[in-house]
Amino acid sequence: MRDILRKEMKLSASMITYLFIPFGLLFLVPGYPVLCSAFFVCLGIFQSFQNACEANDIVFSVLLPIAKKDVVKGKYIFVCLIEASGFLFMILSVFIRMTVFRESAVYRANALMNANLFALANACIIFGLFNLLFVGGFFRTAYKFARPFVSFIAGAFAVIVIAETLHHVPGLEMLNAFGFEHFAFQVSLLAGGIIISALITFCSYRKACDHFERIDL
């Protein structure tokens, strides 16, 4: 598995994928829809798939002495690794906002959602949707990537709109907690987001293996 991951990182990946990882730091920008940073990380990964298609990467991988499902596994591990890297930047940004800038007026006066653990949970769900709609959709054909990406865009922006709106609903203000307010509640939201994302990704991976085994290249 280490070899196929090295192949993904060194041959299949586009440089743009790596350059877009620090977009996780958009979580620090005040007055900005912070969940767009998760979208940008996914946009970077999309470039690698585009790159891989141009380079006949899938056929090359299938000809290597590995099982076909390992080709799928390699792609999913690579995608999750990039998402996790972007997520680390988001965690760092949230930590800074929860501690150093917890009383900062510019963040407090923000009409958009705060970059807190709930935002991280939503970022996880956006990553899960990317894995489900885009990566899973790609492996239905192993060459069409435009339609799966459009599906992901629709899904991601639905999550962003809902997440940005929820904290304005009376009774749900604690979703927009600052600093360590409602900490246990916020942690449970984050845990929920991670679990949902992991489950979606696992189901998508299983289905992608199944599809990839059946398609003709």
Add this chain to the structure above:
Amino acid sequence: MTIAEVRNLVKRYPGFTLNNVSFQLESGRITGFIGRNGAGKTTTIKAMLNMIHTDSGSVYYSGRPLEENEADIKKQIGYSSGTISWYPRRKIRDIVEIVRAFYDTWDEEAYAKYRELFAIDESKTPNELSEGMKVKVNLMLALSHHAKLLILDEPTSGLDPFSRNELLEIFEEVKNEGVSIFFSTHIISDIEKCADDIIYISKGSILAAMEKEVFIQTYSKEGESLEDTMLRLEGGDHHA
């Protein structure tokens, strides 16, 4: 000894059927797989590499079914296509570095030998190589992990006559080292020059699979070249 055997492959597409294709490849020989464009050569090769799913039939390598031993069997196969190149913007050196990790049979000495023999500049990218050089890079990769069988899909298509000739001479050298070659082509002179055996496919069906000399004796009329014979057969006249 039989190195590969294709048994009763059937693959149905709308408008085309690969119809009960069967043949054997003998070790240490060059087999030319000839047929016109759309005859089913690439479909057969893809089935031999498990890249497509056939409706029925099976492929065996050294008596072992491909389906159950895919990863292991692929270590013994090298593949190249005259129409596909991998990672056009990556340096050959970087591609080699990744590929070698997948093969426990990778031989650095063999790699250095074939790199020199084929005059491959590792610092170039496939984009910077001619079509003939791209095929040579694939041959170098396959021979460096001691592939026993090279499956080549139209390796000479798009090459000028000089490069084609050079490549066919390389096939001979590779064969002399005990490697079997199975190559598809629609260029009859390639078969005439270097094939030991001929497999002739037309409209998805194998019409002949035999030694080249036997093929000529069976199908050629007196004074007829192999090219004339193939053209006549393709026209529907199967009598010598």
